[in-house]
Amino acid sequence: MLTVFLLLFPVAAALLLHFAKGNAARVLALGAALLEFAVAVFAAVSASLNMAPGHSAAAYSVFSVNIPWIASAGINFHVGMDGLSLLMVLLTTFLVPLIILASFRHDYPNASAFYALILFMQTGLIGVFVSLDAFLFYFFWEVALIPIYFIAGVWGGERRIQVTFKFFLYTIIGSLFMLAAFVYLYFQTDINNAGLTSDIDAFYNLTLTASQQAWVFWLIFIAFAVKMPIFPFHTWQPDTYTESPVPATMLLSGIMLKMGIYGTLRWLLPIVPLGTSQWGKVVMILAVIGIIYGAIIAIRQRDMKRLIAYSSLSHVGLMAAGVFSLTFIGLQGAVIQMLAHGVNVVGMFFIADIIQRRTGTRDISELGGLTRNTPLLSVCFLVLLLGTVALPLTNGFVGEFLLLAGVYQYNMWLGAVAGITIILAAVYLLRMFQRVMLGPETSFTASIQDLTGSELAVLVPLIVLVFWIGLFPNMFLRISEPAVLQILTLVNR
Amino acid sequence: MTSIILLSVLGIINLFFGFLRSNKILLPAAMVILALVFGANLLDWNAASQSYFSDMLTIDRYSVAFTAIMVLTTLLLIPFSQKYVRDGEENLAEYYSLLLFSLVGAIMMVSYDNLLMLFVGIEILSVSMYVLAGSDKRNVRSNEAALKYFLMGSFATGILLFGIALVYGATGTFQLTQINAGIVNPANASLQPMLYIGMLLMFIGISFKVSAAPFHYWTPDVYEGTPTFFTAFMSTVVKTAGFAAFFKLLMAAFFAAKGFWIPTIMAITVLTLLIGNVGAVAQTSIKRMLAYSSISHAGYLFIGLVAVNGKLSANGLFFYSLAYSVATIAAFAVLKLVSDQRQREDYAGFNGLAKTNPLLAFVMTVAMLSLAGIPLTGGFFGKFFIFGAAIDRGYIGLIVFAVVMSMVSIYYYLRPVIAMYMRPAEDDSTTPIVVGGFQSAVLVLLALLTVVLGLLPGLLSDVFQ
Numbered sequence: 001m002l003t004v005f006l007l008l009f010p011v012a013a014a015l016l017l018h019f020a021k022g023n024a025a026r027v028l029a030l031g032a033a034l035l036e037f038a039v040a041v042f043a044a045v046s047a048s049l050n051m052a053p054g055h056s057a058a059a060y061s062v063f064s065v066n067i068p069w070i071a072s073a074g075i076n077f078h079v080g081m082d083g084l085s086l087l088m089v090l091l092t093t094f095l096v097p098l099i100i101l102a103s104f105r106h107d108y109p110n111a112s113a114f115y116a117l118i119l120f121m122q123t124g125l126i127g128v129f130v131s132l133d134a135f136l137f138y139f140f141w142e143v144a145l146i147p148i149y150f151i152a153g154v155w156g157g158e159r160r161i162q163v164t165f166k167f168f169l170y171t172i173i174g175s176l177f178m179l180a181a182f183v184y185l186y187f188q189t190d191i192n193n194a195g196l197t198s199d200i201d202a203f204y205n206l207t208l209t210a211s212q213q214a215w216v217f218w219l220i221f222i223a224f225a226v227k228m229p230i231f232p233f234h235t236w237q238p239d240t241y242t243e244s245p246v247p248a249t250m251l252l253s254g255i256m257l258k259m260g261i262y263g264t265l266r267w268l269l270p271i272v273p274l275g276t277s278q279w280g281k282v283v284m285i286l287a288v289i290g291i292i293y294g295a296i297i298a299i300r301q302r303d304m305k306r307l308i309a310y311s312s313l314s315h316v317g318l319m320a321a322g323v324f325s326l327t328f329i330g331l332q333g334a335v336i337q338m339l340a341h342g343v344n345v346v347g348m349f350f351i352a353d354i355i356q357r358r359t360g361t362r363d364i365s366e367l368g369g370l371t372r373n374t375p376l377l378s379v380c381f382l383v384l385l386l387g388t389v390a391l392p393l394t395n396g397f398v399g400e401f402l403l404l405a406g407v408y409q410y411n412m413w414l415g416a417v418a419g420i421t422i423i424l425a426a427v428y429l430l431r432m433f434q435r436v437m438l439g440p441e442t443s444f445t446a447s448i449q450d451l452t453g454s455e456l457a458v459l460v461p462l463i464v465l466v467f468w469i470g471l472f473p474n475m476f477l478r479i480s481e482p483a484v485l486q487i488l489t490l491v492n493r
Numbered sequence: 494m495t496s497i498i499l500l501s502v503l504g505i506i507n508l509f510f511g512f513l514r515s516n517k518i519l520l521p522a523a524m525v526i527l528a529l530v531f532g533a534n535l536l537d538w539n540a541a542s543q544s545y546f547s548d549m550l551t552i553d554r555y556s557v558a559f560t561a562i563m564v565l566t567t568l569l570l571i572p573f574s575q576k577y578v579r580d581g582e583e584n585l586a587e588y589y590s591l592l593l594f595s596l597v598g599a600i601m602m603v604s605y606d607n608l609l610m611l612f613v614g615i616e617i618l619s620v621s622m623y624v625l626a627g628s629d630k631r632n633v634r635s636n637e638a639a640l641k642y643f644l645m646g647s648f649a650t651g652i653l654l655f656g657i658a659l660v661y662g663a664t665g666t667f668q669l670t671q672i673n674a675g676i677v678n679p680a681n682a683s684l685q686p687m688l689y690i691g692m693l694l695m696f697i698g699i700s701f702k703v704s705a706a707p708f709h710y711w712t713p714d715v716y717e718g719t720p721t722f723f724t725a726f727m728s729t730v731v732k733t734a735g736f737a738a739f740f741k742l743l744m745a746a747f748f749a750a751k752g753f754w755i756p757t758i759m760a761i762t763v764l765t766l767l768i769g770n771v772g773a774v775a776q777t778s779i780k781r782m783l784a785y786s787s788i789s790h791a792g793y794l795f796i797g798l799v800a801v802n803g804k805l806s807a808n809g810l811f812f813y814s815l816a817y818s819v820a821t822i823a824a825f826a827v828l829k830l831v832s833d834q835r836q837r838e839d840y841a842g843f844n845g846l847a848k849t850n851p852l853l854a855f856v857m858t859v860a861m862l863s864l865a866g867i868p869l870t871g872g873f874f875g876k877f878f879i880f881g882a883a884i885d886r887g888y889i890g891l892i893v894f895a896v897v898m899s900m901v902s903i904y905y906y907l908r909p910v911i912a913m914y915m916r917p918a919e920d921d922s923t924t925p926i927v928v929g930g931f932q933s934a935v936l937v938l939l940a941l942l943t944v945v946l947g948l949l950p951g952l953l954s955d956v957f958q
Binding site: 068069070071072073135138139142143146150153154160161165168169172173176179180183184186187 | 885903951
């Protein structure tokens with residue numbers, strides 16, 4: 001029942017929010033998000049108490065709920081959490097309160113609607129991570145899209161209308177392909193006249209031929225590739241990240257991007273293993289192209305937000321490559337990197353937002369010398385940046401190391417090329433730090449203030465996690481291990 | 494049957510309310526009548542199917558279910574019937590009575606068992622609609638719409654009648670089940686060409702009524718000229734009745750000849766989807782966009798016919814018609830309120846509506862998302878069930894095409910949403926639209942209904958077992 005509570009509570013809170021105005025609305029939203037996080041932590045702790053060393057995925061069956069949704073069609077409201085889902089839910093519930101807190105400095109008009117949409121989106125995101133029925137998964141997949149479209153489209157920058165429209169079309173067209181594949185698979189489940197069902201286990205047990213799997217693979221893959229995004233499906237991403245208001249950018253990059261990776265792990269690899277082994281190479285190459293492409297374009301950016309957007313594109317490419325390496329180490333790397341990237345990218349976008357609000361510009365060439373007046377900001381920025389660059393002891397290092405090891409196991413040359421990402425990331429990120437924080441002050445940065453209390457309240461938890469994941473990755477890897485092993489068993493059957 | 498009798502009798506009584514010269518009483522009276530009919534109709538649900546007029550009309554679950562959609566649609570639409578500015582020229586009593594009478598025709602179309610009853614039903618519905626299309630007497634556009642609709646419509650009726658005559662000639666009967674037997678009968682083999690031509694002519698006639706391509710040319714002009722309230726009625730009730738009738742005709746009468754008509758209907762489906770969706774993209778007026786959108790939805794409904802998937806098709810058609818009708822009347826209701834008070838029907842007229850009238854903007858958004866078939870709304874499951882029925886029969890190519898077309902539709906359904914939420918209001922449209930309390934309640938109900946259908950489709954997804 002915890003799962004159902006996690007799903008429904010944000011919606012209930014969002015509806016309540018309509019009776020609140022302005023400041024009360026955001027405090028209420030923050031409270032609801034914190035409560036949601038507390039419940040998620042409680043779920044994680046209670047699950048880990050049940051876990052013996054070498055525990056199986058079945059340890060999580062307590063979270064499972066399965067009731068008929070469209071009974072006549074064999075479609076069920078089947079939700080549950082294994083280690084992988086649990087980690088994603090933890091990430092979501094951890095980030096949403098911080099994202100809400102991060103928006104406190106902005107005075108968004110019609111605040112109650114703004115925060116209601118964020119909470120509404122949280123339900124969609126959690127739904128995606130806990131659904132164990134294909135159509136339920138698709139349902140939440142789209143439910144997560146509608147609020148973010150409105151957040152970005154209503155409260156975004158000048159070019160918001162065209163940009164969010166492109167984003168909406170891209171993602172919805174991608175997901176319609178996925179729906180088509182699900183419907184096709186659904187009609188294959190009627191083995192032995194047991195009736196049609198869209199349950200995930202039934203999809204896992206399908207015996208499709210290699211050629212059927214090949215095109216099902218592509219149909220589903222496109223949906224996930226657009227969401228992540230993987231080169232060449234990424235063209236919506238930099239504009240949308242740049243034009244959206246900061247909370248929307250954080251939601252998109254911190255959590256929504258992970259829907260694509262998570263979907264690949266849960267709904268693509270185990271369902272069409274033959275299709276994956278047949279076409280995985282192509283995806284690997286696309287992913288590695290994305291890594292290099294994102295990094296090279298990031299080097300040339302002057303807009304901080306855009307630079308972080310391209311850096312995110314490069315990093316997600318590496319995660320995808322790790323997943324498609326189909327090695328244990330690569331998958332585990334992807335899981336831990338999803339958490340690490342979520343923490344780092346939200347922090348980076350927040351820093352960029354702080355700087356823009358203080359100075360009125362995000363243009364790197366107009367900034368400089370911030371360290372003198374803002375020691376706290378500099379430290380926070382540097383920690384998050386080094387986490388993104390993947391310095392040892394930080395969260396990024398664990399993730400990228402495992403991912404690169406996985407890719408290397410898959411193919412030495414691809415591993416070597418993907419490894420360049422660390423060097424390139426160091427180039428563009430340190431260059432940004434140098435230009436923004438060091439050097440002479442400019443007219444924009446002369447009288448800048450250091451961090452305030454509420455800003456620290458956002459950054460400190462993020463920084464704690466940078467080191468926590470960096471120093472004790474096993475805490476997290478242990479939770480996802482049985483789920484990852486189960487996925488690999490299904491892939492290699 | 495009670496519903497037909499009630500509608501006819503109360504429709505006449507309703508005419509006499511007109512003598513009271515009190516518009517206040519007319520709307521509640523019409524709503525009470527419709528509510529009564531809705532209840533009486535549902536009472537027939539658990540009764541065994543009953544035949545009337547020497548088996549020419551059968552009231553069974555099929556007819557009860559579709560009648561329920563049509564009466565409910567009218568009931569929820571009628572609060573938006575009155576003009577914002579009264580010019581004293583309206584003959585409300587007559588209009589309401591014509592609506593009630595046209596419902597009688599619609600009910601006959603979903604419960605006929607004999608081609609003559611089908612024809613009579615179509616005529617009762619159509620003649621009322623010709624008059625209502627021209628009900629804005631001083632408006633040239635409305636006159637044009639009525640004339641166009643009447644000329645084209647009577648032509649289509651003639652073709653339909655010719656088709657019925659040929660089918661009669663080929664099979665020797667008007668009775669649906671006997672037609673099917675007549676087709677199978679080897680003694681009639683030499684009459685096959687006559688049968689096929691008859692069927693084709695009937696398809697043309699009905700396709701015209703449900704505005705399927707290539708017989709759709711009247712639709713945008715007539716929809717645009719007709720007063721918005723009656724346009725909404727045309728694109729919901731008339732369409733629902735038309736498709737329920739068409740489905741029954743194909744299943745009961747022409748089932749044996751499905752090898753002939755499936756390719757024919759398939760061609761109409763593809764063409765309708767293409768013209769409806771591509772046509773809607775180019776429109777600048779929301780009303781014309783909705784006209785093309787109604788053509789495109791005819792295309793989706795046709796997929797249910799092509800699938801010939803018994804229970805799945807019937808359930809799909811029912812759910813789709815319901816979700817489509819609810820969303821469409823919501824959209825037209827908002828459009829009517831806005832266009833009455835801002836005197837314009839283009840997208841820019843909706844600019845900034847979210848600021849001045851959050852409720853209207855929200856209801857319109859729900860309606861648009863539902864028509865576009867996006868989850869959380871009934872429209873998604875409507876498409877889902879219909880497409881599912883077709884995929885089950887292996888029409889993968891057709892569904893891929895339909896999905897591509899619904900991608901196109903997202904473009905034009907999002908445009909009003911963008912206008913309402915993301916563009917600032919124009920200078921002359923910053924005053925809020927006046928919406929009555931009761932109208933607001935109905936709008937909320939429509940949005941709620943759409944969302945409930947989208948969250949709990951299981952409630953109504955399996956009405957025909």
